[in-house]
Amino acid sequence: MPDQDPGGPSPAHTPAGYDGAVDHYTSPARRDAVKRLWEEPASRRVLDHALGQLPELPSVRVLDVGCGTADGLALLRSTPAWRRRHAAGAELRYVGLDLDERLLQVARERHANDGAVSFAHGDVRAGLPVEDSDLYLSSGVPYSHLTPQELELALTGILRAARSRPHPVAVVVDVLGRYSIEWTTRWSQRRWDYRMSFFRSDRDAPSTAMTCYSGEELRATVRRAAERADCLLSRVDSADRSVFVGRHTSTGEYTQGLAPYRELVNALTDPSVRVDLDRLHFGLELPDAPEEIHEFFAAFGAAWNGLVEQATRAESAADDPDVIAGELQPQLADRLCRLEADHQRGLGVGHSLTAVAVTRDPAGPA
Numbered sequence: 424m425p426d427q428d429p430g431g432p433s434p435a436h437t438p439a440g441y442d443g444a445v446d447h448y449t450s451p452a453r454r455d456a457v458k459r460l461w462e463e464p465a466s467r468r469v470l471d472h473a474l475g476q477l478p479e480l481p482s483v484r485v486l487d488v489g490c491g492t493a494d495g496l497a498l499l500r501s502t503p504a505w506r507r508r509h510a511a512g513a514e515l516r517y518v519g520l521d522l523d524e525r526l527l528q529v530a531r532e533r534h535a536n537d538g539a540v541s542f543a544h545g546d547v548r549a550g551l552p553v554e555d556s557d558l559y560l561s562s563g564v565p566y567s568h569l570t571p572q573e574l575e576l577a578l579t580g581i582l583r584a585a586r587s588r589p590h591p592v593a594v595v596v597d598v599l600g601r602y603s604i605e606w607t608t609r610w611s612q613r614r615w616d617y618r619m620s621f622f623r624s625d626r627d628a629p630s631t632a633m634t635c636y637s638g639e640e641l642r643a644t645v646r647r648a649a650e651r652a653d654c655l656l657s658r659v660d661s662a663d664r665s666v667f668v669g670r671h672t673s674t675g676e677y678t679q680g681l682a683p684y685r686e687l688v689n690a691l692t693d694p695s696v697r698v699d700l701d702r703l704h705f706g707l708e709l710p711d712a713p714e715e716i717h718e719f720f721a722a723f724g725a726a727w728n729g730l731v732e733q734a735t736r737a738e739s740a741a742d743d744p745d746v747i748a749g750e751l752q753p754q755l756a757d758r759l760c761r762l763e764a765d766h767q768r769g770l771g772v773g774h775s776l777t778a779v780a781v782t783r784d785p786a787g788p789a
Contacts, residue, residue, distance in 0.1 A: 456692040457668045457685050461760045463498065465664045466562060468764075469777050470495075471502040472660065473593040476781045477557055480590070482514045486556040488547050488581075489565020490519030493530040496540065499560065515539055518553050521565075522546055547577045554584045559594040564775050567599040567633045570614065571644060574598075574634070578648035585782050586654040596645060596778045600663060600771040601635035602716045605671035607678045609635070610710050618676065637713070637771035638663075638778075645780045655783040661769030662777050666723065667705070667759075669774025681707065691756035694749040700738070703731045716770060723766050730758050 477483065483505075487495050496517055499505055505515070519542040521527050527542050534540040543552040548569065559581050566574050578596065585592035599617070602610055609615045617633035636644070638661045649656050671677060672684040687703050690696045705724040709717065734755040738747050769776065 455685075456689045456756070457665070460692070460756070461668060461688075461763070462665055464760075465662070465763070466498050466777075467502055469595065469662055469664075469779060470499050470560070471504045473558060473560075473595050473779045473781075474499070474502055474504040474508075476591060476593045476658075476779070478590045478784075479508070479511075480513060480557060482516055483508065483558060484553070484556045485515065485517045485558045485560055486551065486553055487517065487519045487560040487562075488577075489561055489563065489568075490521045490530060490542065491523070491526045491563055491565075493517075493519050493534060493540070493542075495519075495560050495562040496534075498562065499558075517541070518543060518556075520545055520547060520552055547580070548573055551580060551584055555588070556584070557588065557590075557592055559585070559592070561595050561597040564597050564599050564633075566596055567617075567635065568631070569634065571634055571640075575644050575648050575651070578645060579651040582649050582652035582654040582780075582782070586652060588782070589785060591657065591784050592782045594645075594780045594782075596641065596780065598641060598776050599633055599635040600773045600776040601637045601640065602712055602770065602772045603635075603669055603671075603774050604667065604681060604707055604709075604720075605669045605678060605774060606635075606676075607681075607707070607710050609677055610712055613640070635771070636776055637716075638769040638776060641771065641776060641778050645778055649780070657781050657783045659778055659780045661779070662767055663763070663769055663771065663773035663775070664777065665774035666763050666766075666772055667727065671774070678707070688756055688759060691752040691759075694745075694753070697744065697748050698752055700731055700735045700755075704728055715768075716772060719766070719768060719770055719772055723762070723772075726762055726766065727759065730755060730762065734758075 485499065487493065496519070500515070517540045519527070519530055519540070521542070521544065524544055527544055531542055545552055569577060578594070581594055585594065601613065614632055614634040616630035618630045619628040642659050642661060645659050646656070668685045668688050670685060672681055673686050675681050675683065682702055684703065687698055690698045705727050709720060734751060737751050741747055741751060
């Protein structure tokens with residue numbers, strides 16, 4: 424990796440801000456309704472799209488950057504694209520790379536009997552543990568720990584390795600969205616001190632510098648890295664995740680007056696809870712941002728409020744607590760979830776933003 428910064432961090436470094444990470448990532452409570460019914464399906468769609476860009480291969484080699492406890496592996500194996508390939512006899516060879524030895528230990532224990540899976544303790548900025556991957560995976564916004572310059576250099580190394588493959592390669596880049604309603608007080612900044620105060624842990628979460636991206640900022644970073652690596656790309660797609668239901672809607676740490684949308688949507692799925700639908704209304708005053716960001720939130724907020732108002736009228740007509748909590752409110756949760764999928768523009772307006780870059784087929788037309 425010739426563009427490596429010789430003054431960069433040692434692979435033995437453990438990232439700041441992750442005290443309590445093992446508690447959080449091993450807690451059953453982490454997989455709340457929003458996680459299971461909203462976020463995991465959204466991530467699965469992105470990974471299914473990425474895997475679908477690869478040719479039919481007898482063995483798909485995956486490098487998961489910032490793998491943590493290897494949640495990305497489980498999601499990848501659950502995609503329709505992988506299930507189809509696996510049924511046809513394809514094998515998956517997976518390497519997880521992470522700086523946090525504590526999380527890696529959990530991952531190793533979970534996959535101790537899986538011969539197709541291995542883990543490496545290291546830093547993508549210091550080089551790649553393997554250079555023959557077909558899919559470069561990331562989930563849980565690991566790339567936001569890097570500065571924009573570090574991300575560009577890391578992606579340059581990845582795309583330089585991808586260039587040597589005899590077929591298209593997919594690179595998944597997962598970061599924090601710059602224009603999430605969870606941190607409107609930080610919209611004017613790209614990199615700021617972020618606290619994972621939503622961790623399911625008794626330990627206090629310290630602040631750590633994180634970089635947020637708009638869709639265009641992330642796509643531009645990917646394209647610059649491809650130019651530095653002399654690697655041609657056929658496409659760069661992006662998608663937002665958790666537009667109104669990110670975990671910091673529950674903490675309210677960075678946006679004054681923000682409704683706890685995640686908690687409210689979780690409660691919609693619980694038949695033992697009656698939710699005050701007025702609390703779901705979106706009317707947040709937003710700070711200065713590019714016009715397309717305000718246009719998005721105007722359209723998305725109007726559609727969101729329309730569904731809430733429709734559900735309110737249905738509840739008034741039903742006037743039956745069991746029907747409302749057991750049928751109408753779960754239906755509203757499902758419709759709000761589908762709203763995000765229907766309004767995808769990859770602008771960086773959610774808790775996280777994911778880009779999928781695909782290298783050009785070396786055997787294809789120039």
